[in-house]
Amino acid sequence: MNIGMCFKRIILVFLCCTSLYSNAVAQSQKVTFFLQTDFDQLYLNDSVKISKCAIYLTNFKFYNQSELVFEDANQAHLVDLLDPSPIQFNIPVNLVYNRVVFNIGVDSNTNVAGILTGDLDPREGMYWAWQSGYINFKLEGILNAKVQQAFQYHIGGYAGKLNAIQTNAFEVYPNNKYTLSFNFMPMLQYALAQKQFEIMSPQLKAVQLAKLLSENTTCTKVQNLSNE
Numbered sequence: 001m002n003i004g005m006c007f008k009r010i011i012l013v014f015l016c017c018t019s020l021y022s023n024a025v026a027q028s029q030k031v032t033f034f035l036q037t038d039f040d041q042l043y044l045n046d047s048v049k050i051s052k053c054a055i056y057l058t059n060f061k062f063y064n065q066s067e068l069v070f071e072d073a074n075q076a077h078l079v080d081l082l083d084p085s086p087i088q089f090n091i092p093v094n095l096v097y098n099r100v101v102f103n104i105g106v107d108s109n110t111n112v113a114g115i116l117t118g119d120l121d122p123r124e125g126m127y128w129a130w131q132s133g134y135i136n137f138k139l140e141g142i143l144n145a146k147v148q149q150a151f152q153y154h155i156g157g158y159a160g161k162l163n164a165i166q167t168n169a170f171e172v173y174p175n176n177k178y179t180l181s182f183n184f185m186p187m188l189q190y191a192l193a194q195k196q197f198e199i200m201s202p203q204l205k206a207v208q209l210a211k212l213l214s215e216n217t218t219c220t221k222v223q224n225l226s227n228e
Contacts, residue, residue, distance in 0.1 A: 028090040029174040031062075031100075034222070035084035038183045048141055048188065053081040054126060055137035055182070056106050056119075060089065062097040062172075069095045076106065078119035078126060081182060091174065100172045104214055105136030105165035111158040132202055133158045136165060136210060139184060143192060153191065155210050157202025164207045166214035176221055183216040 039050050057079060060072035070091050077087055091097070106120070111133035115122065126135045135156040143149040157164045172178055187209050191197075199206050 029093050029095070030088060030090055031172060031174065032086050032088045032177040033219075034086050034177065034179045035079060035081060036179055036181050037081050038181070038185050039082075041185070048143055050082065050139070050141040052138055052140040053184075055079050055081055055104065056126065056134065057087070058103045058106055058110070060087075060100060060102045062089075062091065062095075063099040063101065064096045065098065069097050074118075075110065076119045078124055096174070098171060098173060099169060100219075101167060101169045103165050103167050104217070105156065105210065106134040106158070107165055108158040108163065110134070128154075128156065128201070132156065137213070139188075143197075149197060151188075151192070151197045153187075153199050153206075153209060154201075155199065155206045155213075157206055159202070161204065162202040162207060164202065164210040166210050168214055168217055168219075170219035172219070172221075179220050179222060181218045181220070182213065183218070184213065186216045187212040 037053065039048075039053075055078075056076055058076040061068055062070040070089070072089060079085075079087075110116070110120065112130075120134070126138070127133070128135060133156060135154045137153075137155050139151075139153045139155075141151060143151055155164055170178075190212055191199075191205075191209060196205060199209065
């Protein structure tokens with residue numbers, strides 16, 4: 001077989017794969033999640049200045065009632081909440097779902113799985129060590145422009161009572177867009193009221209802060225805006 005014929009076959013295979021991918025995307029339904037925080041509110045009254053906010057959103061699963069119908073192939077999404085990009089899923093068009101479940105943080109199986117890649121690569125700066133595992137989220141900043149009190153919350157832990165992972169579930173439907181809002185103010189108020197300005201390792205206080213963030217995370221449909 002000459003070089004010209006080999007090249008033509010390679011091009012043909014490439015075109016076939018491209019066509020199959022395009023058809024698959026065309027036959028899928030989309031659900032999009034925009035991500036936002038309450039930081040703008042904090043900035044307006046000059047009470048807090050946030051310098052870092054990174055979070056792991058993991059294990060997205062879509063259910064029809066209690067039946068699992070679609071699972072995200074991308075195990076983890078590491079998001080910079082100071083400049084977030086939407087998370088979008090292409091789900092087979094024939095699937096019906098009415099609920100999404102996901103984690104804030106990294107589960108215990110992943111924590112003990114060894115060195116991983118992509119968003120879970122330790123070089124992303126969200127990993128302590130094998131004993132402590134991944135940092136589920138980081139929040140750093142300064143309290144009050146006058147006081148200039150710095151704070152650092154690196155929240156994680158996966159073992160026993162120190163497991164800080166949180167699971168959230170919301171009602172969602174095909175071909176819609178939603179806003180996931182992460183409201184940090186209740187968590188900050190709780191920590192700062194106790195003069196807790198730094199958490200840098202797994203501990204019970206970290207679990208409490210993780211719960212407060214999860215309890216104040218909401219999901220709302222973007223009205224009159226579909227994914228069509």
